[in-house]
Amino acid sequence: MPGSPDMRVYEWQGEPTPVTTNRGVVGDEEVAKPAAKDIRATAVDIYTEPRWLRKRRARNGESVPRRGPHAAKTIGISMGGGQTHPQNTAHSARLHQLLTNLLALQSIQRIAGWTNSKSVGPYPSHYANPPPVLFMAFAKQLHSFYEKELRSVCEHDPRTTRNFPARLSVFSMVTINFGPATVTFRTLTTATSPGGDLGGHLVLWDLKLIIRFPPGSTILIPSAILRHSNTKIQANETRFSFTQFTxxxxxxxxxxxxxxxxxxxxxxxxxxxxxxxRKKDRARRWDEGVKMYTRWQGPVSTV
Structure with a gap:
């Protein structure tokens, strides 16, 4: 109640302002820490796979995984690279079970939901439905397009299986970098980092911009046009990342x-x-895609 000794009034000035913890952390540590713990547990199993152990023992001159010198596993509905139709990524039975079990955990589903569609509770009783967040809130038209296209794929071929329920995610694929010291090379996506602290800054090469990316941070990137990577972390730190894309x-x-x-x-x-x-459609597809982004009307800070 107003005037209560355990309450204080904050005179908001109309500019976007994060609400942080008493340690200055933006985000939900109750999500980031369990997610890091769950990814770490799965990483232990993945790094003991014979195939990965062989990669780790690879001699100099052999190729390094394109996302960096760590295990990066992708799961979901893919299309490209010579595929004749969309299909779920193929893994060994053991790895498929590890990844699907991980995606079924609440910590991971809360990140997936917060990133793009609807966040996962618990919520106060007066919430009839979870509130819209991030992708839906900032690019509603583009979000709707992603959902419509993925729904069409799944309805056309019931053999395809989404990573998450439609209410949580409109993206068809997930890549998880299992660290424990994830340092990604320049790549052309949403990304969440549930571990690490002093290092791991996000680098947007085309914008010539380096952004501090603390634990639990999430960013939406038009990855087809922005190359990105992250810097090294401290020797005693760990970092995992969770990326969704279509x-x-x-x-x-x-x-x-x-x-x-x-x-x-x-x-x-x-x-x-x-x-x-079709030639005309290809020429105008870029402009149509750009139009689906929401133009920001609020205050802008130049960085």
């Missing part, structure tokens, strides 16, 4: 009425007029 090939599959570009282009039923229309 491959462009999946969107093209739906646009092609559930066919690949190659199938459409070589089909005898595709008319010259349709080929010409």
């Amino acid at each position: 491959p462009a090939g999946l969107f093209r599959w739906v646009y092609n009425k559930f066919r690949t570009d190659a199938d459409v282009n070589k089909s005898e039923t595709t008319t010259p007029a349709e080929h010409e229309q």
